[in-house]
Amino acid sequence: MKNYFMRFPEGRTKAVTLSYDDGCRADLRLAETINKYGLKCTFNINSSLMGSNTQDWHLTKEEIAEHLLGTGHEIAVHGALHKAPGMTTIIDGIRDALDGRIGLERAFGGIIKGMAYPNSGIRIFDNGATYNDVKNYLIELGIAYARSLGGDNDCFLMPEDWYNWIPTAHHNNPKIMEYIDEFLKIDVNSEYAGARRPRIFYMWGHAFEFDRNDNWEHLTEICEKLSGNDDIWYATNIEIYNYTKAYRSLEFNVDRTVVYNPTLHTVWFHADGKDYCIKSGATLNI
Ligand SMILES: [Zn+2]
Structure with missing residues (x-):
């Protein structure tokens, strides 16, 4: 029995993705900085707060369309009004997530x-909703994944639960540079055959926060370390989700000697020392 592992597009073993919240004016500088380095970000936007205040803090939908979406980044739901699902009633949580989704799709x-x-997301529950309630209603609302927080994913593993997707770290984590070095050091294909899992940073x-702490050079340093690596796929959260879903949709015979790709993606995988690429609609004998 062979060991099978997903590979990212072009057979890459690792992925890097970013996730920045609240649709603030500083997102423009963040996008401009990471664009120079080819990094991709998911910007989480409160649909009812776009362009909403007089201090010019929230980006307008025109700015988001041009500078964030327009340069290849993802826009994702962050509630219409930034309500924590764990702190609201189920019906208010449903309303904020659904209004958030509708608001962004219409814009x-x-x-x-x-x-x-x-807000505090699913880390604290205080109004009758449980994690299972939240996960179930997000599935019904057509939400594919939800980023959570709580501890660091410094093993760089893919999420086990798409509705509790734990990032590697916040950019102000004192160990962030250590984590990056550790991530870059991993040589996935030379690990033993049963452990060659893809990795994600x-x-x-x-x-x-970069404005507040006056440390934009910290972001530049991070980008310099992470960028320009042939082993790494630079992608938004949803690109990683969609690709992983395609990989997990591959169909195999019992002996795992025949694989069929019923998806619209070209998919790469690794099996006992060899990389394979299977095009949409193709069948491959391994
Ligand atoms: Zn937020």
Whole structure:
């Protein structure tokens, strides 16, 4: 029996993704900075707060469309009004997530199905809702994944539960540079055959924190370390979700000698020392 592992597009063993919250003015500088380095970000936007205040803090939908979506980043749900699902009643949680999704889809078109939990998210429950309630209603609302928080994913593993997707670290984590070095050091294909899992480095935060701490050079340093690596796929959260879903939709015979790709993606995988690539609609004998 062979060991099978997903590989990212072009057979890459690792992915890097970012997730930044609240649709603030500093997102423009963040996007401009990471664009120079080819990194991709998911921007989590409160649909009812776009362009909403007089201090010019929230981006307008035109700015988001041009500078964030327009340069290849993802826009994801962050509630219409930034309500924590764990702190609201079930019906208020449903309303904030659904209004958030509708608001973004009407503003930007397309299908918007990613999410980052607003506020304390699913870390505290105080109004009768449980994690299972939240997960179930998000599934019914067509949300594909939801980023959570709580501890660091410094093993760089893919999420086990898409509705509790734990990032590697916040950019202000004192160990962030250590984590990056550790991540870059991993040589996935030379690990023993049963452990060659793909790895992901997932950083989150709020762009306004770079303004507040006057440390934009910290972001530049991080980008310099992470960028330009042939082993790494630079992708948004939803690109990683969609690709992983395609990989997990591959069909195999029992002996795992025949594989069929029923999806619209070209998919890469690794089996006992060899990389394979299977095109949409193709069948491959291994
Ligand atoms: Zn937020």
